[in-house]
Amino acid sequence: MIEATIxxxxxxxxxxxxxxxxxxxxxxSYGMPVLYLLLPIGIVIFILVLFGKIRIxxxxxxxxxxxxxxxxxxxxxxxxxxxxxxxxxDIPTDSIQYVARFITLISFIVWFYKGKIExxxxxxxxxxxxxxxxxxxxxxxxxxxxRELFIQLYPFRDGSLQLSQLDRELYRFRLHGIxxxxxxxxxxxxxxxxxxxxVFKYYKKYNFLSITxxxxxxxxxxxxxxxGGILALFFSLFLFYFVSIYLNKSSIKxxxxxxxxxxxxxxxxxxxxxxxxxxxxxxxxxxxxxxxARGGARVDQIYYFIxxxxxxxxxxxxxxxxxxxxxxxxxxxxxxxxxxxxxYGAIGFLLQYSVIVVLLIYFLRNMRKCLENKAVxxxxxxxxxxxxxxxxxxxxxxxxxxxxxGLFPWILIGVAIGVLEKYSRDGCKL
Numbered sequence: 001m002i003e004a005t006i007x008x009x010x011x012x013x014x015x016x017x018x019x020x021x022x023x024x025x026x027x028x029s030y031g032m033p034v035l036y037l038l039l040p041i042g043i044v045i046f047i048l049v050l051f052g053k054i055r056i057x058x059x060x061x062x063x064x065x066x067x068x069x070x071x072x073x074x075x076x077x078x079x080x081x082x083x084x085x086x087x088x089x090d091i092p093t094d095s096i097q098y099v100a101r102f103i104t105l106i107s108f109i110v111w112f113y114k115g116k117i118e119x120x121x122x123x124x125x126x127x128x129x130x131x132x133x134x135x136x137x138x139x140x141x142x143x144x145x146x147r148e149l150f151i152q153l154y155p156f157r158d159g160s161l162q163l164s165q166l167d168r169e170l171y172r173f174r175l176h177g178i179x180x181x182x183x184x185x186x187x188x189x190x191x192x193x194x195x196x197x198x199v200f201k202y203y204k205k206y207n208f209l210s211i212t213x214x215x216x217x218x219x220x221x222x223x224x225x226x227x228g229g230i231l232a233l234f235f236s237l238f239l240f241y242f243v244s245i246y247l248n249k250s251s252i253k254x255x256x257x258x259x260x261x262x263x264x265x266x267x268x269x270x271x272x273x274x275x276x277x278x279x280x281x282x283x284x285x286x287x288x289x290x291x292x293a294r295g296g297a298r299v300d301q302i303y304y305f306i307x308x309x310x311x312x313x314x315x316x317x318x319x320x321x322x323x324x325x326x327x328x329x330x331x332x333x334x335x336x337x338x339x340x341x342x343x344y345g346a347i348g349f350l351l352q353y354s355v356i357v358v359l360l361i362y363f364l365r366n367m368r369k370c371l372e373n374k375a376v377x378x379x380x381x382x383x384x385x386x387x388x389x390x391x392x393x394x395x396x397x398x399x400x401x402x403x404x405x406g407l408f409p410w411i412l413i414g415v416a417i418g419v420l421e422k423y424s425r426d427g428c429k430l
Contacts, residue, residue: 010121017129020407021136021178023153033407035104042103045110057421059362060109066355067102071095073317073348080313081320094321097401101410108414113422119375122415123199127209130192130408134216137177137185141170141223154180171278175223184402186226187393190233191386191409193217197240198382203374222279225286228396236389237261243381247368298396301333305342318345336394336401352400359387359413366420376423379416386412 016035024031048054049064078092111117139150140162151162156176165173177185196213199206221229237258244254272280290296308327309315321343324332333339341349363384370376386409390399399409 007118009115009117010125013117013122014125017125017411020411021129021133024180032100035407036100039100039103042107045107046103049106049110054110054114056106056110057113057417059358059417059421060106062358063102063355064106066351066358067098070098070348070351070355073344073351074098074321077317077344077348078320078322080317081323085319085323086326090322092321094401101400101407104407105410105414108411109418109421112415112418113425114418119379119415119419120205123203123375123378124206124209126195126412127199127206127213130195131209131213131216133178134189134192134213134220137175137189137220137223138216140177141173141175151176154178156180156182169278170223171282173223174225175220177220177224179402182224183226183228183397186221186224186229187232187390187397187399188229188408189217189220189224189226190229190236190389190393193221193233194236194386194389195382195412197236198378198385201240202381203378222283225283227283227286227290228393230283231396232389232393235392236385239385239388240381243367243385246364247371298334301329302335302338304329305333305338309342314345316345316347318343318348320344334397336398339398340400356387356391360384363387363416370420370423373423376416376419379412379419383409383413383416 016038019035019038020033022034025034025037026032045054046064049056049060074092074095079089082088082090112119112122136150136154139146140154141147143166147166148163151159154177156162162173162176174182175185176182177188179185179188193214196210196217200210200214218233221233241254241258245251248254269280273284305319305324305327308319308323318340319327319342321332324330324343333342337349337353340352344352363380367377367380367384370380390409393399
């Protein structure tokens with residue numbers, strides 16, 4: 001139960017996390033999370049930071065510089081791409097996504113660095129709302145009277161396709177969940193699993209919430225039949241193994257645990273497949289189909305867009321999102337690193353992945369410094385494993401540009417940086 005009396009800052013945190021799981025709202029034809037309604041406040045905070053009115057950690061300055069360079073690159077890409085292709089300049093609306101993500105990141109960094117936010121409350125509330133998010137997917141999937149309502153609240157496109165498939169057996173009905181797209185929901189669930197496992201292993205509080213969330217995320221991944229989500233999930237488990245060795249400076253216990261867990265999972269999976277379990281059979285079929293098709297449509301997407309890079313400028317700055325939107329494959333390449341290269345060129349690729357590299361190095365360098373504070377350690381490990389696992393997921397779908405998938409990681413990363421820097425500033429005391 002959440003306390004009847006909540007401190008103002010904790011109440012605000014509760015409201016923000018509630019807004020993050022609410023259904024999209026639409027401004028014209030543009031759908032966005034409700035939390036984005038508060039972006040004007042974040043923009044004011046960002047401006048105050050730029051003018052030195054709010055002091056920020058050094059890492060934040062690096063991220064802001066990269067953010068500004070990314071926006072400049074997107075503008076150059078759009079300017080050249082649209083003028084040479086359409087003989088007119090189109091506004092780079094895709095920059096809105098990047099602005100929203102970075103404003104969210106900076107706002108949470110500043111808030112937790114400056115404010116008196118209880119870190120324990122963030123961990124608890126985040127677990128609660130991530131559980132709610134995964135339950136929404138379950139409510140879309142299982143047959144019950146409210147199933148149609150949850151599909152309509154969080155529809156894939158207009159929801160008509162899902163509603164027309166309600167008579168299918170469960171293993172043939174792909175759950176779209178809070179992400180409103182099955183593949184995206186698998187990646188989101190994998191990220192939620194990372195946070196739940198980090199809390200369970202390192203914070204050692206709220207075991208019921210973290211275990212429940214891990215169970216719900218696994219159900220969401222398999223019910224979504226998301227291959228990228230499965231890859232991200234298993235990759236995250238291997239990352240936790242290496243993180244454990246890095247933190248404990250010992251490989252014996254982590255190796256024994258990993259070997260035991262891998263053996264159990266493999267044995268159960270083989271048993272279920274051999275006994276004709278339809279869920280496992282369906283997933284095996286999807287993987288076999290991918291291999292037989294040698295990557296399928298994603299490989300065709302790559303060949304198509306590479307053929308459009310007709311001059312050196314396109315290789316440096318990309319085609320631009322506007323040109324991609326008007327192409328024969330309007331959604332781009334579903335392998336995100338290649339999609340970023342095609343859309344924003346080599347310079348855009350280097351800038352965007354520099355953000356990832358900077359964050360990974362930052363968290364890795366600070367991980368051992370926080371062993372005595374379990375809350376900070378939990379946030380750092382979850383951020384590090386979550387970011388890196390998402391890069392594996394992005395080999396099959398989008399991370400940077402996807403609305404719901406890209407929201408929660410930046411919240412967690414912002415909180416982790418803010419708390420860590422406050423922790424260091426105050427002499428390792430929280």
